Amino acid sequence: MFFTYLRRELRNRRKQTIVVAIGLSVAIALVIVVSSVSTGVKNAQSEVLESVYGVGTDITVTQPAGGPGEGAAPARRFDFGEEDGEASEDGTRSLAQDRLSTAMGSTSFDAAALETVSGLDHVSGVAATLDLQNMSFSGEMPDMEALQEGDGPATLQMGPDGAGEGSAGGSSFEIEQFTVTGVDPDAAAVGPLTTAEVADGRTLAADDENVAVLDATYAEQQGLAVGDTITAGGKDLEIVGTVASSTGDGVATASDAYLPLATAQTLADLADQVTDVYVQVDSAENVDAVAAAVEDELPDASVSTQSDLAEGVTGSLSTASNLIGTLGTWLSAIVLAAAFGLAILFTVSGVNRRTRELGTLKAIGWSKGRVVGQVAGESVVQGLIGGAAGLALGALAVWAVNLSGITLSGASGGFTMGGGTGPMSAGAVQGGDTAPEGAGGSAFGERADTLAGAAGNAVDVVLQAPVSLWIVLAAVGLAVLGGLLAGVVGGQRAARLRPAEALRSLA
Amino acid sequence: MYQIDDLTKTYRQGKRVVRALRGVSLTIGDGELVAVQGPTGGGKSTLLQMLGGLDRPTSGTVKLDGTDLAGMSDAQLTAARAETIGFVFQNFNLIPTLTALENVETALVPARLARQSRTARALAALDSVGLGDRGDHLPGELSGGQQQRVAIARALVKNPKVLLADEPTGNLDEETRDEIVDLIEGLWKEQGLTIVLVTHDSVVARRTPRRLRIAKGAMKELSAA
Numbered sequence: 001m002f003f004t005y006l007r008r009e010l011r012n013r014r015k016q017t018i019v020v021a022i023g024l025s026v027a028i029a030l031v032i033v034v035s036s037v038s039t040g041v042k043n044a045q046s047e048v049l050e051s052v053y054g055v056g057t058d059i060t061v062t063q064p065a066g067g068p069g070e071g072a073a074p075a076r077r078f079d080f081g082e083e084d085g086e087a088s089e090d091g092t093r094s095l096a097q098d099r100l101s102t103a104m105g106s107t108s109f110d111a112a113a114l115e116t117v118s119g120l121d122h123v124s125g126v127a128a129t130l131d132l133q134n135m136s137f138s139g140e141m142p143d144m145e146a147l148q149e150g151d152g153p154a155t156l157q158m159g160p161d162g163a164g165e166g167s168a169g170g171s172s173f174e175i176e177q178f179t180v181t182g183v184d185p186d187a188a189a190v191g192p193l194t195t196a197e198v199a200d201g202r203t204l205a206a207d208d209e210n211v212a213v214l215d216a217t218y219a220e221q222q223g224l225a226v227g228d229t230i231t232a233g234g235k236d237l238e239i240v241g242t243v244a245s246s247t248g249d250g251v252a253t254a255s256d257a258y259l260p261l262a263t264a265q266t267l268a269d270l271a272d273q274v275t276d277v278y279v280q281v282d283s284a285e286n287v288d289a290v291a292a293a294v295e296d297e298l299p300d301a302s303v304s305t306q307s308d309l310a311e312g313v314t315g316s317l318s319t320a321s322n323l324i325g326t327l328g329t330w331l332s333a334i335v336l337a338a339a340f341g342l343a344i345l346f347t348v349s350g351v352n353r354r355t356r357e358l359g360t361l362k363a364i365g366w367s368k369g370r371v372v373g374q375v376a377g378e379s380v381v382q383g384l385i386g387g388a389a390g391l392a393l394g395a396l397a398v399w400a401v402n403l404s405g406i407t408l409s410g411a412s413g414g415f416t417m418g419g420g421t422g423p424m425s426a427g428a429v430q431g432g433d434t435a436p437e438g439a440g441g442s443a444f445g446e447r448a449d450t451l452a453g454a455a456g457n458a459v460d461v462v463l464q465a466p467v468s469l470w471i472v473l474a475a476v477g478l479a480v481l482g483g484l485l486a487g488v489v490g491g492q493r494a495a496r497l498r499p500a501e502a503l504r505s506l507a
Numbered sequence: 508m509y510q511i512d513d514l515t516k517t518y519r520q521g522k523r524v525v526r527a528l529r530g531v532s533l534t535i536g537d538g539e540l541v542a543v544q545g546p547t548g549g550g551k552s553t554l555l556q557m558l559g560g561l562d563r564p565t566s567g568t569v570k571l572d573g574t575d576l577a578g579m580s581d582a583q584l585t586a587a588r589a590e591t592i593g594f595v596f597q598n599f600n601l602i603p604t605l606t607a608l609e610n611v612e613t614a615l616v617p618a619r620l621a622r623q624s625r626t627a628r629a630l631a632a633l634d635s636v637g638l639g640d641r642g643d644h645l646p647g648e649l650s651g652g653q654q655q656r657v658a659i660a661r662a663l664v665k666n667p668k669v670l671l672a673d674e675p676t677g678n679l680d681e682e683t684r685d686e687i688v689d690l691i692e693g694l695w696k697e698q699g700l701t702i703v704l705v706t707h708d709s710v711v712a713r714r715t716p717r718r719l720r721i722a723k724g725a726m727k728e729l730s731a732a
Contacts, residue, residue: 001609001616008604360600363561364661365589365617367582499588500561 006377013350020343021386024482027332027339028390028475032467033397034328035474040401040465041321044408047461049309057190058287060309061117061277061294063107064302095173096138100233100268103131103179108273113298117277120293125280127191130182130264130273131255134232139173178218180232181255182264182274190278192254193243201226201241208260212237216244218256230257233267320408320463339386340482347379347490351497358494359501368495375494376487383483387476394475398465406463508669508701509535509558514567515724516553527553529724530567540695540702542712544729545721551705552673554721558703559592559671560584572668589617593662597674599654601646607657608633608642614661632664633657636690652683659690663698670694670702676711688714 010017102108111128118126183193185204193203199216212230219225219242229236237259245253265271281290287305294303351358358371516528527550535541545551556562557569560576569576571591576584588594593614601610611629620628633639636656646654655675662670672691676684688711695702704715712718718729 001612004609005602005605005613012604356598356600357602360594360596360602361613362585363559363588363594364614365585365665366613367585367617370616498562500556 002374002377005374006381009378010381016346016350017382017385020339020346020382020486021389023339023342024383024386024479025388025390025393027336027482028387028479029394029397030332030335031478032391032394032471032475033401033465034324034332035471036394036398036465036467037401037463038321038324038328039468039471040463041324041408043466044461044463045321049306057194057278058281058284058306059279059291059294060304061113061279061298062275062302062304063109063300092140094138094140096136098134098136098231098234100132100134100180100264102268102270102275103133106131106275108270108275109301111272111274113277113301114274116297117279117294120290120297122282122286122290123279124282125190125278127184127278128261128274129184129191129276129278130261130268130270131275132180132182132264132268134178134180134257136176136231137173138176178256180257180259180264182259182261182268184261190280192278193258195246196243196253197246199242199244201239203241203243204258204260208240208263210235210237210263211240211260213241213243213258214239215253215256215258216242217253232257232259235267237263336478336482340485343379343382343386343482343486344489347375347486348493350378351375351490351493355497355501359497359499362497362499371497372491372495376484376491379487379490380480380483383479383481383486384476386482387479390479391472391475395467398467401463401465407460408463409460508537508539508572509533509703510568510570510573511535511557512568512570514554514557514569515565516550516557516562517565526724528557528564531721531724531726532567533719533726535701535703538695538699538701539717540692540715541704541717541719542715543703543705543719543721544707544709544712547707549722550724551707551721554726555671555673555703555705558669559594560587585617590665591668593665593667593670595655595658595662595670595672595675597677599646599651599658599678601654601657601661603646606643606645607638607649607653610646610657611661611664614664618665629660629664632660635663635694636660650683651679652686655679655683655687656690659687659694663694663700668701670700672702672704674706675704676706676708684708684711 108130114126114128117123181192183191183204185206185208196203196215201213204211204213212232214222214224214230219239224230224239226239226241228239230239231237243253243258259267261274265273279290279294281287291303291305294301358375361371361374362368511531511533514528514531514533515526517524517526519525531550531554543551543554553562557564557576558571560569560571560579564577567577571587576587579587601607602613605613608626608629611632612625615625615628618625630639630642633642636659638653638656638660641649641653641657646657649657655678659675662672670691675691676687679687691702691704692714694700704711706712720727720729
């Protein structure tokens with residue numbers, strides 16, 4: 001009788017059933033989409049972070065640019081004396097120079113910090129890196145000696161955006177630039193190389209000296225392979241391997257070239273200096289405490305935890321994250337509340353309309369529990385119908401989101417670029433895809449691309465919104481909860497009905 | 508069957524205190540057919556509610572087979588209504604979404620019978636009111652008289668001791684009214700039920716052996732068997 005009556009009631013009040021089910025299903029679908037897209041965005045965010053900072057990094061320690069200490073960013077300039085290079089007969093002079101210095105926005109500091117941090121409680125792993133930038137100048141300039149009698153050195157100064165003049169009155173030159181990270185081969189558990197896997201050759205070994213491992217994407221761009229050499233800081237280094245990001249195909253690793261830390265320090269003339277210290281903490285709950293301890297020990301350092309880093313992810317990824325975080329959550333909460341309200345309203349109005357009917361059932365001996373159960377049962381089934389429809393709708397929407405292959409671009413440049421050059425990182429992200437064509441098609445276009453990729457740490461991630469079992473269970477649970485809520489409110493009303501209503505309420 | 512002593516019922520209607528029953532005392536014997544007449548608002552329906560355990564008196568006792576309904580718990584009252592008392596209402600009060608047969612079956616739901624015996628008993632009850640062939644009709648597809656027959660079958664299917672009818676012919680035309688009264692009279696004679704029939708229709712009331720009149724909450728015996 002329970003199911004017969006329930007079925008008949010729902011079928012008889014088809015419009016109400018459909019409206020409540022649609023309301024609930026839209027709300028449920030929205031909850032599914034928002035939570036799965038939000039999971040997708042979070043995954044993308046950690047993918048970006050991992051590709052830059054490596055897996056397992058809980059805290060990074062850097063030195064703010066321009067802060068006190070010995071490592072102020074050096075001027076990026078090439079100085080040539082009048083005797084430099086080789087003069088040719090046509091009145092030009094061929095010049096080449098190679099400069100390895102700290103990456104823009106990075107400031108080096110004493111490697112003693114590594115010891116300090118590793119001595120702290122709850123620190124399970126530490127690795128230091130030296131983020132460098134190699135700029136090489138090669139080209140022909142008018143032979144100053146031949147052209148004029150002036151004594152002063154010809155100076156070409158590069159702006160930080162790499163946009164030097166392409167020609168300077170009869171001169172032609174190229175400026176190449178790539179990022180170099182000096183890593184400690186011993187500390188493989190933490191740091192940027194944890195998400196890199198060997199693509200060719202081998203990775204750095206403990207006793208390596210004057211060798212380099214290249215990012216596979218960069219090597220391909222430059223036509224370099226294992227066994228070739230690459231010049232950094234004026235020294236030819238043998239390429240012993242290439243590495244690719246383990247977080248996705250075609251995702252660049254954090255740097256173009258990786259050198260043994262000692263080699264990098266020597267070439268950059270930065271003995272015992274590092275730019276980043278990566279810290280691994282034994283458990284998540286100690287992260288904040290360790291970060292505070294590091295701040296105490298190294299008052300000049302800038303200490304960032306994973307959550308700080310996540311906030312530092314810029315680009316469309318950050319926009320998506322904010323959108324999902326605020327608008328999405330609020331929207332689902334509002335629609336869910338509206339759907340619950342609708343279900344309750346309809347159930348209560350249904351009970352009111354059925355006062356005589358339910359009163360009659362009480363009068364002929366139906367217990368309060370049976371009447372309440374009947375009313376609540378109808379609501380719960382309505383909720384289940386809504387939940388099932390919502391599940392289908394939500395799955396469809398998530399499928400559409402995944403199928404559309406939304407690409408989110410994220411950069412964690414805010415950290416590696418440091419204080420003063422913040423806007424640069426955003427610019428670099430935007431420019432990452434368009435620079436090759438947009439910058440005039442000259443040799444500089446390619447440089448701009450390289451520069452953007454290297455400086456901004458921009459990573460494109462295709463949004464994959466996963467629908468987990470938990471999301472499904474939560475959605476169905478919400479639908480049943482909506483039905484139950486309506487059933488409880490409606491049922492309470494029905495329970496309060498006096499059987500005498502059957503006699504009183506006249507049609 | 509019923510022993511009623513000094514029964515009063517007052518309730519509030521806004522700021523007004525309504526004294527629906529003012530010290531009614533009454534005895535209804537087993538197998539009696541009693542008509543209760545009176546003007547609207549005189550206390551007829553209130554008395555019926557007290558007899559059916561649908562509401563509790565303000566003071567006094569309503570003994571059904573020696574047990575005071577006023578002293579029963581809600582669950583006991585529910586059980587009494589499920590087993591002992593059958594109701595027939597002016598507006599039939601059938602569940603519009605259930606068929607005639609299913610409507611009759613609702614009265615057997617509290618008895619937790621097996622589905623088959625429940626259906627069989629409901630069919631027999633429908634048969635006894637002459638609607639054995641209308642079991643699968645919805646109330647909306649039946650005439651007023653047929654609906655009231657279904658309601659009577661619903662009241663009687665559980666073999667109650669008492670049948671309480673609230674204006675059972677109030678919504679019916681004269682011809683149908685007579686049919687229903689014939690039916691009730693026949694059931695009374697056949698089954699020896701105790702029947703209390705509230706009506707403002709003198710024609711209906713005159714066909715019963717005992718007539719009571721209730722006005723302004725006070726009871727008056729008009730004729731006794």
